[in-house]
Amino acid sequence: MNELKRKSYELRKDIIEMMYASKAGHVGGDLSVVDILTVLYFEIMNIDPKNFEDPNRDRFLLSKGHCADALFAVLGERGFYDKQEAIQTFSKYNSKFIGHPNTEVHGVEINSGSLGHGLSIGVGMALAAKMNDQEYRTYVVLGDGEMAEGSNYEAMMAASQYHLDNLCATIDVNGLQISGTTDEVMSTASLANKFADFGWHVIEVADGNDCMQLVDAYTQAMQMKEKPTVVIAHTVKGKGVSYMENQKSWHHGVMNEEQYKQAIREIEEVLA
Structure with a gap:
């Protein structure tokens, strides 16, 4: 097992612990996106927990903010804070680790949660880097259901217009949202064509839960000039826990004790 896959499954265990302790959280999306976050934070991005104010740090925006649990687990593991604090206090009274990312948490760039805003903010950050001759890159992660938000398409046009090759969006295509499949609610089957038509460089990742496929995609994105890049990552909602x-x-969803034990057991079997 490569180290990134191992890390992603260790983080899955942290997410399950967090969800069970809090009796809250968007666990299905957390488990589909955690490999993406693992690759970005542990392999790709230029970021230092001890110097988070560095103006040249890469920026990360979780536009699908309801999956804050996964981000909090990753930031804790990356050294931004004691991850046990996040696991034990998530979604509890007076905790800064609430149900969506917020800038009270060290390492979080923006407050997010209302869908459809992250890409526009990312365009602004990437454009600012160009205007100020800064080298940082901006990474935005969105959900496939979120792509029904019209504001994303304005951001897509602007990113292409300004040749933001320092911007990389990732779509977590797990095919499901709260009210059904994305095809039933608002089809995103032609996302690749939509982005290409707006002038983006498109990379499709067949297995968006495969860390090495993601590394290859982000490495390719860093080499693209004159165009923003979108990584369309086909993932599995609830990846790593069979019944999810x-x-x-x-x-x-909220796990009962039996479900919690089964989830931990299945993850530990992969790590064994």
């Missing part, structure tokens, strides 16, 4: 995989009911 591809189940709409686990968009947001």
Whole structure:
């Protein structure tokens, strides 16, 4: 097992612990996106927890903010804070680790949660880097259901217009959202064509839960000039826990003790 895959499964265990302790959280999406976050934070991005104010740091924006649990687990593991604090206090009274990212948490760039805003903010950050002759890159992660938000398409046009090759968006295409499949609610089947038509460089990742495929995609994105890049990552909602995989009911769900133990057991079997 490569180290990134191992790290992603260790983080899955942290996410399950966090969800069970809090009796809250969007666990299905957390488990589909965690490999993307693992690759970005542990392999790709130029970021230092001890110097987070560095103006040349890469920027990361979680536009699908309901998956804050995964981001909090990753930031804790990356050294921004004691991850046990996040695991033990997530979604509890007076905790800064609430249900969506907020800038009270060290390492979080923006408050997010209302869908459809992250890409526009990312365009602004990437454009600022160009205007100020700064080298940092901006990474934005969105959900496939979120792509029904019209504001994304304005951001897509602007990113292409300004040749933001320092901007990389990732779509977590797990095919499910709170009210059904994305095809049923608002089809995103032609996302690649939409981005290409707006002038983006498009990379499709067949297995968006495969860390090495993601590394290859982001490495390619860094080499692109004159165009923003979108990584369309085809993932599995609930990946790593058999009874959660591809189940709409686990968009947001609360595990009982038996389910919690099974989830931990299945993850530990992969890590063994």
